[in-house]
Amino acid sequence: MTDTLWPDPLSFEQALSEAASLTDSLLDRLLVAPRDLEARVYEAMRYAALSPGKRLRPFLVLAGARLFAVDRRCALQVAAAIEMVHAYSLVHDDLPAMDDSDLRRGRPTCHKEFDEATAILAGDGLLTRAFEVLAHPDTHADPAVRCELVAALAAAAGAAGMVGGQMIDLIAEHRQLDIGAITRLQRMKTGALIAFACEAGAVLAKAPLEARTALRGYAHDLGLAFQIADDLLDVEGSAAETGKPVGADAAAGKATFVSILGVDQARRQAERLIGQAVTHLDLFGARAELLGEAARFVISRRT
Amino acid sequence: MTDTLWPDPLSFEQALSEAASLTDSLLDRLLVAPRDLEARVYEAMRYAALSPGKRLRPFLVLAGARLFAVDRRCALQVAAAIEMVHAYSLVHDDLPAMDDSDLRRGRPTCHKEFDEATAILAGDGLLTRAFEVLAHPDTHADPAVRCELVAALAAAAGAAGMVGGQMIDLIAEHRQLDIGAITRLQRMKTGALIAFACEAGAVLAKAPLEARTALRGYAHDLGLAFQIADDLLDVEGSAAETGKPVGADAAAGKATFVSILGVDQARRQAERLIGQAVTHLDLFGARAELLGEAARFVISRRT
Numbered sequence: 001m002t003d004t005l006w007p008d009p010l011s012f013e014q015a016l017s018e019a020a021s022l023t024d025s026l027l028d029r030l031l032v033a034p035r036d037l038e039a040r041v042y043e044a045m046r047y048a049a050l051s052p053g054k055r056l057r058p059f060l061v062l063a064g065a066r067l068f069a070v071d072r073r074c075a076l077q078v079a080a081a082i083e084m085v086h087a088y089s090l091v092h093d094d095l096p097a098m099d100d101s102d103l104r105r106g107r108p109t110c111h112k113e114f115d116e117a118t119a120i121l122a123g124d125g126l127l128t129r130a131f132e133v134l135a136h137p138d139t140h141a142d143p144a145v146r147c148e149l150v151a152a153l154a155a156a157a158g159a160a161g162m163v164g165g166q167m168i169d170l171i172a173e174h175r176q177l178d179i180g181a182i183t184r185l186q187r188m189k190t191g192a193l194i195a196f197a198c199e200a201g202a203v204l205a206k207a208p209l210e211a212r213t214a215l216r217g218y219a220h221d222l223g224l225a226f227q228i229a230d231d232l233l234d235v236e237g238s239a240a241e242t243g244k245p246v247g248a249d250a251a252a253g254k255a256t257f258v259s260i261l262g263v264d265q266a267r268r269q270a271e272r273l274i275g276q277a278v279t280h281l282d283l284f285g286a287r288a289e290l291l292g293e294a295a296r297f298v299i300s301r302r303t
Numbered sequence: 304m305t306d307t308l309w310p311d312p313l314s315f316e317q318a319l320s321e322a323a324s325l326t327d328s329l330l331d332r333l334l335v336a337p338r339d340l341e342a343r344v345y346e347a348m349r350y351a352a353l354s355p356g357k358r359l360r361p362f363l364v365l366a367g368a369r370l371f372a373v374d375r376r377c378a379l380q381v382a383a384a385i386e387m388v389h390a391y392s393l394v395h396d397d398l399p400a401m402d403d404s405d406l407r408r409g410r411p412t413c414h415k416e417f418d419e420a421t422a423i424l425a426g427d428g429l430l431t432r433a434f435e436v437l438a439h440p441d442t443h444a445d446p447a448v449r450c451e452l453v454a455a456l457a458a459a460a461g462a463a464g465m466v467g468g469q470m471i472d473l474i475a476e477h478r479q480l481d482i483g484a485i486t487r488l489q490r491m492k493t494g495a496l497i498a499f500a501c502e503a504g505a506v507l508a509k510a511p512l513e514a515r516t517a518l519r520g521y522a523h524d525l526g527l528a529f530q531i532a533d534d535l536l537d538v539e540g541s542a543a544e545t546g547k548p549v550g551a552d553a554a555a556g557k558a559t560f561v562s563i564l565g566v567d568q569a570r571r572q573a574e575r576l577i578g579q580a581v582t583h584l585d586l587f588g589a590r591a592e593l594l595g596e597a598a599r600f601v602i603s604r605r606t
Contacts, residue, residue: 036467038466038491040474092424097419097423098423116400117473120398121395121470124395128430128460128461128462129461129462131456132458135451136454143446144446147453148438150434150437150438151438151439153434154432154434154435154438158435159428160337160341164339164341166424167341167344170420170421170424184339185340
C-alpha cells in the first residue's frame with residue numbers, strides 16, 4: 001500500500017468534486033460501448049451511471065481509503081463498482097412496475113430516455129459489471145481481499161440488503177409501517193450500500209476490526225440521517241432543486257420518518273444522528289476530518 | 304481436491320436426475336426466506352430457482368468437475384450459482400416489457416404468480432446471490448479460484464454475454480438478422496453461460512489451458528446445437544411438452560436458425576455441431592462419456 005497517490009488534504013467541497021470527476025472518468029473507461037448491436041444497452045448503462053450526481057458513495061470510499069493510505073487506484077475501482085450498483089438500483093426502482101418515476105437527477109429516467117426493456121437490461125448489466133470490476137486484479141493484488149469485497153457488496157445489494165429493502169418499501173404502499181420497521185427498511189435499502197462504501201477502505205487496507213467497527217457505526221448513523229434528510233427534501237424541497245418529483249411519498253400514502261415524527265422532530269433526530277456519527281470517528285483523529293464534514297453535509301444539502 | 308465424494312459412474316439419465324436433486328437441495332439451503340416483510344422476494348426467488356426443470360447447466364458443471372475429480376461440494380456451489388443466474392435471466396426475459404410470457408416450465412411465470420415489481424426484484428436478488436455464493440469459501444479454499452469464477456460468471460452474464468444477447472434479441476424484433484448475427488446473439492444469450500458451466504470444473508481444478516480450451520470448444524458447439532434444438536421445438540413441439548407457448552418466435556417475426564435454414568437443414572446442422580462437440584472430448588477419453596451423452600441428449604430432447 002502506498003499513499004503517494006494521495007494529494008494534500010483538500011477542502012470537503014474539493015474532495016467531493018474530485019471524487020466525482022475521478023469516479024466518472026473511471027466509469028467512462030469501464031463502460032465502453034462496442035460497435036455492435038448490443039451497444040444500445042451500454043449506452044443505457046452509461047446514461048444511468050454517468051448521469052449528474054453528487055457521487056456521495058464514491059466520496060465515502062475515497063475518504064475511508066485515505067484514512068489507511070490505501071492505493072487510490074484500488075479505492076477508485078471500488079468507488080466505481082458501488083456507483084454502478086447505486087445507478088442500477090435507481091434504474092430498476094424508477095421502472096413503471098416499481099416507483100414509476102419519469103424524472104431523476106433532472107433528466108428523464110432511463111426507461112423514459114430508452115425504453116423499459118432496455119432499462120431492465122441496463123440495470124442487470126450494471127449490477128453484473130460491478131462484481132466483475134471488484135473481482136479484477138486492478139482492485140487489489142490479494143484475491144482474498146477481492147473476494148471479501150464481492151461478498152460484502154453482494155450482501156449489501158441482495159435480498160438481505162437493497163433488494164429486500166425495496167421489497168419492503170413496495171409493501172409499505174399497502175401497509176402502514178411503524179418507526180422500527182421504517183428504520184429497518186432504510187438500513188436495508190440505502191444504509192447497507194453506504195455502510196459498504198464507508199468500510200471498503202478498511203477492507204482494502206486489511207485494517208483491524210476496531211477500525212471497521214468504528215466505520216460501520218459511523219455509516220449506520222450517517223445512512224439514517226441521510227434518509228431522514230431525503231424525506232425532509234421530499235416535503236420541503238422543490239423539483240428544481242432536487243431534480244426529481246417532490247411530494248411523492250406523501251402522494252403514495254407512504255409512512256416516512258417525517259410523516260411519523262413530524263418535520264421538526266425529524267430534523268432534530270437527523271442532527272442527533274450526525275453528532276453520534278462523528279463520535280465514531282474519534283479513533284482516527286484529525287485524519288477523519290473529511291468524513292466528519294461529509295456527515296454535516298448530508299443533512300444540510302438541498303439536493 | 305478429493306474424488307471420494309464421486310460415486311461410481313452413473314448412466315446419463317441417473318446423472319442428470321442426480322445433478323437436479325443435489326442442486327435443488329443446495330438451492331433450497333441457499334435461499335432461506337427470513338420471517339420478515341421481505342420474505343416475499345425470497346419466495347419469488349425460490350419459485351423461480353426451484354421451478355421444475357432439467358438442470359442441464361448444473362449437470363454440465365458436475366460432469367465437467369468429475370473429469371478432474373474436483374470436490375463435489377465445490378462443484379455444487381458453482382452449479383447452484385449458475386442455476387440462479389439462469390433462473391434470473393428467465394424471470395427478467397419473461398417480463399411484459401421483454402418477451403411478455405405467461406407460461407414457463409408449465410407454470411405461471413414469476414410476474415404472473417407474484418407481480419411485476421416482485422419479479423424484477425427476485426431476478427436482481429438471484430443474480431446478486433449467485434456472486435455471493437461464488438465468493439464464499441465453501442466454493443473453493445483458494446480465493447484466487449473464487450475470484451476467477453466471479454469474473455467468468457460476470458463476463459458470461461453481463462452486457463458482453465447474456466444481457467447483450469437479450470438486447471440484440473429485442474432489437475431483432477424490428478430488424479432482420481442474418482445467420483452470422485443470430486449465431487453471435489445466441490453465443491451471447493445462451494452460449495456464454497453454458498460455456499461457463501462446462502469450464503467451471505476445470506477452473507476449480509486449476510486444470511491446464513489445454514483442458515479448458517477443449518471444454519470451451521465442446522461448450523461452444525453444444526450451446527449452438529442446444530439453441531437450434533430450441534428453435535426446432537418452438538416450431539415442432541407442443542405447449543404440453545415444452546411447458547411454454549410454442550410458435551412464439553414466428554409470431555414475433557423473429558429470424559431463427561430454423562426460419563433461415565429450414566427445418567431439415569437446421570436439424571442436420573445441429574447434428575453436425577454435436578458430432579463436432581464430441582470430438583473436443585477426445586482429450587479426456589472414456590472419462591468424458593457423460594458429457595458426450597449430454598451432447599446427444601441436447602438435440603434429442605422433446606422439452
